[in-house]
Amino acid sequence: MKNAIEFNPYSKACPSREVLGEVGNLWSVLIIVSLSDGPLRFGQLQSRIEGISNRMLTQTLRNLERDGLILRTQLPEVPPRVEYSLTDLGTHMLKPLSQVEKWVLQYMPQIMENREKYDAIVAE
Amino acid sequence: MKNAIEFNPYSKACPSREVLGEVGNLWSVLIIVSLSDGPLRFGQLQSRIEGISNRMLTQTLRNLERDGLILRTQLPEVPPRVEYSLTDLGTHMLKPLSQVEKWVLQYMPQIMENREKYDAIVAE
DNA sequence: CCGAATCCTCGCTGATACTG
DNA sequence: CAGTATCAGCGAGGATTCGG
Numbered sequence: 001m002k003n004a005i006e007f008n009p010y011s012k013a014c015p016s017r018e019v020l021g022e023v024g025n026l027w028s029v030l031i032i033v034s035l036s037d038g039p040l041r042f043g044q045l046q047s048r049i050e051g052i053s054n055r056m057l058t059q060t061l062r063n064l065e066r067d068g069l070i071l072r073t074q075l076p077e078v079p080p081r082v083e084y085s086l087t088d089l090g091t092h093m094l095k096p097l098s099q100v101e102k103w104v105l106q107y108m109p110q111i112m113e114n115r116e117k118y119d120a121i122v123a124e
Numbered sequence: 125m126k127n128a129i130e131f132n133p134y135s136k137a138c139p140s141r142e143v144l145g146e147v148g149n150l151w152s153v154l155i156i157v158s159l160s161d162g163p164l165r166f167g168q169l170q171s172r173i174e175g176i177s178n179r180m181l182t183q184t185l186r187n188l189e190r191d192g193l194i195l196r197t198q199l200p201e202v203p204p205r206v207e208y209s210l211t212d213l214g215t216h217m218l219k220p221l222s223q224v225e226k227w228v229l230q231y232m233p234q235i236m237e238n239r240e241k242y243d244a245i246v247a248e
Numbered sequence: 249c250c251g252a253a254t255c256c257t258c259g260c261t262g263a264t265a266c267t268g
Numbered sequence: 269c270a271g272t273a274t275c276a277g278c279g280a281g282g283a284t285t286c287g288g
Contacts (some may be wrong), residue, residue: 007232009225011152012175020228022150030133032133042270051136053262058271068238079269089231096227099220101133104144107213108131111143114192148267177282182251203249
């Protein structure tokens with residue numbers, strides 16, 4: 001498992017599966033895409049991503065920081081000011097992730113329609 | 125919420141958030157990308173996606189079918205033969221999703237490295 | 249072979265309260 | 269402001285069994 005080519009998310013124990021699940025996670029996507037415009041503070045993220053709990057925001061930020069996708073910068077001020085920004089790696093991941101978000105938004109109407117049809121058929 | 129432009133995953137109650145979470149889900153990604161080569165049967169999917177349980181495979185397939193991303197085709201044979209294939213909509217979603225998978229695989233080594241560094245620092 | 253149904257558990261997640 | 273700590277619930281998900 002030394003070479004990149006050997007990573008395989010279809011394999012049960014491969015760490016790439018974990019990463020794929022983590023990166024694809026809703027909160028991660030929303031956070032990463034949010035940071036595409038530039039650095040944001042903890043509170044700014046929390047208000048932008050409506051409904052994310054304190055706990056989940058913290059936890060997801062930590063994971064992303066650990067993977068090196070985002071950078072946490074604590075400014076020496078009072079009251080504390082912490083900014084989160086995308087690293088180069090994070091910027092790379094942003095591209096495909098924002099595509100996913102874009103596609104979902106674009107096809108939402110069709111998906112909604114499909115669901116209605118499906119539910120109507122199943123309900124009969 | 126009639127227009128596509130009005131969907132917003134940053135809004136708590138918007139259905140696009142649910143869809144984004146569902147599509148980004150690990151199992152969904154692996155299934156959709158798996159089907160990019162052509163139709164696969166239930167059992168084929170289960171063996172390709174190592175470790176997915178009967179239950180999760182069924183459930184995820186149903187959700188994807190409901191959203192209209194995949195098509196379930198039951199062939200009139202004995203024993204039963206069921207094939208799953210991507211719909212046009214599914215094929216559209218495949219593009220960004222396979223990109224995500226590709227990026228993850230490509231940067232896995234760096235991510236692993238970042239994690240080690242992070243853990244080493246935190247552990248001290 | 250495909251999958252529905254059931255049971256059970258474990259950890260994700262939210263809510264709340266508290267600290268530097 | 270930016271978290272950490274703790275607790276409770278609840279739903280995702282695995283294992284197993286059964287049916288078409």
